[in-house]
Amino acid sequence: MNTHQQLMRDTIVSNYSGKNRYDLIIIGAGLSGLACGLLWQKNTSGMKTLIIEKNSYPGGYSTAYEKGGYVFETTQLFPDITDILDYLEIDLPLKRYENNFMRRLVVHGDTVDEYKIPAGSEHFTAYLTETFPGDAEKIRALMQYSVDLFAQVRKLKANATLMDNLGTLLRAPKVIANLNRTYSELLDKFGITDTRLREVMETFTSFSGVPSDRASAILATGAMLSSMTRCFRPLGFFDEYPAKLARKYQSLEGEILFNSEVERIETNNGVVTGIKLRNNPDSIRAEKIITTIDPMRAMHDLVGDENLPPEYVKKLKGTIMSPSSINVALGLDDGIDMTKLDLDYPYNVVSTGLGTAENLFDEFLSGDHGFSGDCFHVAVICPSLTTGAKNTVTIRSTPWALNGWKELRETDYEKYRNKKEQWADFLIGIAEKYFIPDLTKHIVVKDIATPATYARYSGSPTGSIYDIASLVTQFGPKRIPMKTPVHNLYQPKFAHGLYGTMMGAVQVIDLILHRRFNGGNSLFVPKK
Numbered sequence: 131m132n133t134h135q136q137l138m139r140d141t142i143v144s145n146y147s148g149k150n151r152y153d154l155i156i157i158g159a160g161l162s163g164l165a166c167g168l169l170w171q172k173n174t175s176g177m178k179t180l181i182i183e184k185n186s187y188p189g190g191y192s193t194a195y196e197k198g199g200y201v202f203e204t205t206q207l208f209p210d211i212t213d214i215l216d217y218l219e220i221d222l223p224l225k226r227y228e229n230n231f232m233r234r235l236v237v238h239g240d241t242v243d244e245y246k247i248p249a250g251s252e253h254f255t256a257y258l259t260e261t262f263p264g265d266a267e268k269i270r271a272l273m274q275y276s277v278d279l280f281a282q283v284r285k286l287k288a289n290a291t292l293m294d295n296l297g298t299l300l301r302a303p304k305v306i307a308n309l310n311r312t313y314s315e316l317l318d319k320f321g322i323t324d325t326r327l328r329e330v331m332e333t334f335t336s337f338s339g340v341p342s343d344r345a346s347a348i349l350a351t352g353a354m355l356s357s358m359t360r361c362f363r364p365l366g367f368f369d370e371y372p373a374k375l376a377r378k379y380q381s382l383e384g385e386i387l388f389n390s391e392v393e394r395i396e397t398n399n400g401v402v403t404g405i406k407l408r409n410n411p412d413s414i415r416a417e418k419i420i421t422t423i424d425p426m427r428a429m430h431d432l433v434g435d436e437n438l439p440p441e442y443v444k445k446l447k448g449t450i451m452s453p454s455s456i457n458v459a460l461g462l463d464d465g466i467d468m469t470k471l472d473l474d475y476p477y478n479v480v481s482t483g484l485g486t487a488e489n490l491f492d493e494f495l496s497g498d499h500g501f502s503g504d505c506f507h508v509a510v511i512c513p514s515l516t517t518g519a520k521n522t523v524t525i526r527s528t529p530w531a532l533n534g535w536k537e538l539r540e541t542d543y544e545k546y547r548n549k550k551e552q553w554a555d556f557l558i559g560i561a562e563k564y565f566i567p568d569l570t571k572h573i574v575v576k577d578i579a580t581p582a583t584y585a586r587y588s589g590s591p592t593g594s595i596y597d598i599a600s601l602v603t604q605f606g607p608k609r610i611p612m613k614t615p616v617h618n619l620y621q622p623k624f625a626h627g628l629y630g631t632m633m634g635a636v637q638v639i640d641l642i643l644h645r646r647f648n649g650g651n652s653l654f655v656p657k658k
C-alpha cells in the first residue's frame with residue numbers, strides 16, 4: 131500500500147500569482163490561517179488575498195504524515211465544529227464519540243483507579259454521582275453551575291466595547307464572577323474535597339497543559355463541556371481537514387504561497403505596510419495582515435520591539451506561552467488486535483495522583499521537566515481504530531520545556547537522539563504497563579517528536595503546542611488583544627486547540643468586517 135498517496139495535504143499546491151500588493155496577507159496556513167482566509171473570501175468579494183506558509187503543505191500543527199509505510203497524525207479530537215464547517219461548505223466525514231469520552235487511570239503506588247468517563251454532561255453527572263455517592267449533591271450543583279456558566283460564555287461579545295461590557299454584567303454574571311477564578315477554586319466553591327473526585331475533575335484542565343490551580347475556571351469548564359458533549363475526529367486522516375479548507379479557499383480565488391517564510395512584518399509610523407520573505411529582497415505590500423504564528427515570534431521578531439509601544443512589549447514579555455510536548459508515534463505489526471484492548475476513546479489518560487499537574491507545570495516554568503516513574507501524565511491514542519489503516523498508537527506527554535533540546539539537536543545529534551530514545555522508552559513503558567500489554571514486541575516504526583521538533587516545525591521559539599497558556603492570569607480581558615497596536619495588524623491567537631482556532635478566525639474576520647459577519651459574538655452563530 132502506498133500510504134503516501136493517501137495524504138490529502140500533498141495535493142494542495144501554491145497558487146501564488148506573483149502580485150506585489152494584496153488587500154489581506156495571512157501569515158501561516160495552519161487551521162487559524164486557513165479558516166481566516168476562507169471566512170474572509172466568503173464574506174467579501176473581489177479581494178486579493180494571500181496566505182504565506184513556510185512549510186510545503188497546509189495544516190500546521192494539525193496534520194498527518196507518513197513514515198515507514200504508516201500514517202501518523204498530530205491532533206486527535208475536537209469539540210463540535212459542525213456548524214462552522216457547514217457554513218464553510220466543507221464536507222468532512224466525522225466520527226462522533228457517542229458513548230465514551232475518556233478512559234482515565236490514576237496511579238497511587240501499586241493501586242490503579244480506573245474511570246470510564248461517558249460522553250455528555252448528563253451522563254457524566256450521573257456517572258460521577260454513582261461513583262462518588264457521598265458527594266452527589268455537590269457534584270450536581272457543580273455540574274449545573276458549569277452548564278449555566280458555559281451557556282453564558284456563548285453570550286459574550288468578542289473584542290468587546292464599553293456597551294458590550296455593560297451588557298455582559300447583565301447577560302453573563304457567572305462569567306464575570308469567574309473571570310479571576312482558577313478551576314481549583316471552582317471545585318473549592320462547591321466543597322469538592324474528596325481527593326479522588328478532584329483527580330477526575332482536574333483531568334479537564336490537563337487538556338490545556340496547565341494545572342487546575344492556575345487554569346482559568348471558565349476555560350477549563352468550556353473545554354470539559356464542549357469536548358465531552360459532542361466530541362469528534364475525522365473518519366480519515368487529520369490532514370484532510372486543512373486540505374479541504376485550503377482547497378475551498380483556493381476555489382474562492384484565495385492564493386497560497388508555500389515554502390516561504392515571512393521574515394519581517396513591515397510597518398510605517400505604526401501602520402502595517404507589508405511583509406518581507408526570507409531570501410527575497412522584495413516586499414509584498416498589504417493593506418491588512420493577520421498573523422497566526424506564535425505571537426512571540428510575530429511581534430518581538432517580525433514586527434520588532436522597536437516598532438511597538440513599550441507597554442505592549444512589556445505585556446508580551448510577561449506572557450507565558452503554553453508548554454511543549456514529547457510525542458511518540460508507533461506503527462505496530464498486525465499481530466496485535468487493537469480492537470480487543472478497550473482503547474477506542476478520544477483519550478486514554480494515565481497519571482500519578484493529585485498534585486502531579488502542579489509539580490509538572492512548576493518544573494516546566496523553571497525550564498525543566500518533572501517526569502519520573504513517580505510523577506507522570508501521559509495520554510495514549512489509537513487513531514487507526516478510526517481510520518482503519520495499519521495499527522498506530524500515539525503516546526503524548528506534556529508539559530515539557532524547550533530547555534536544551536534545541537541546542538542539543540543542533541550541537542550533538544547523537545546525544546540528542548539518545549536522549550529522545552530514552553524518554554520514548556520511558557513513555558512506551560508506561561503505555562505498555564497500563565494500556566497495551568507487550569506493546570514493545572509489536573513496534574515496527576517509531577517516530578519521536580521532542581520540544582525541538584515542535585519549535586522547528588511551527589517556528590514557535592518555545593516549541594509551545596497550545597499558543598498562549600490558558601492561565602487565569604492571562605485570560606479574557608487580560609490576554610494579548612487580537613487587535614495589535616500596529617494599525618491593520620491582527621493576531622487571533624489566544625485559545626488553544628482546534629475549536630479555539632476556528633473561533634479565533636471567526637472573531638478576527640468579524641472584527642475586520644465591523645461585525646457584519648457574526649454580529650460581534652465570541653462564538654460562531656449560524657445564520658438562520
Ligand SMILES: Cc1cc2nc3c(=O)[nH]c(=O)nc-3n(C[C@H](O)[C@H](O)[C@H](O)COP(=O)(O)OP(=O)(O)OC[C@H]3O[C@@H](n4cnc5c(N)ncnc54)[C@H](O)[C@@H]3O)c2cc1C
Pocket residue numbers: 157158159160161162163182183184185188189190191192204205206207208390391392393422423424455457584587588589595596597625626627628629631
Ligand atoms: C501534538 C499536538 C497534538 C494536539 N492535539 C490537539 C487535539 O487533539 N485537539 C485540539 O483541539 N488541539 C490539539 N492541538 C493543538 C492544535 O493543533 C493547535 O491549537 C492548532 O492546530 C493551532 O493552529 P494554528 O493555525 O493557530 O497554528 P499552527 O498550527 O501552529 O499554524 C501556524 C502555521 O504558521 C507557519 N509559520 C510559522 N512561522 C511562519 C513564518 N515566519 N512564515 C510563514 N509561515 C510560518 C507554520 O509552519 C504553521 O503551518 C495539538 C497540538 C499538537 C502540537
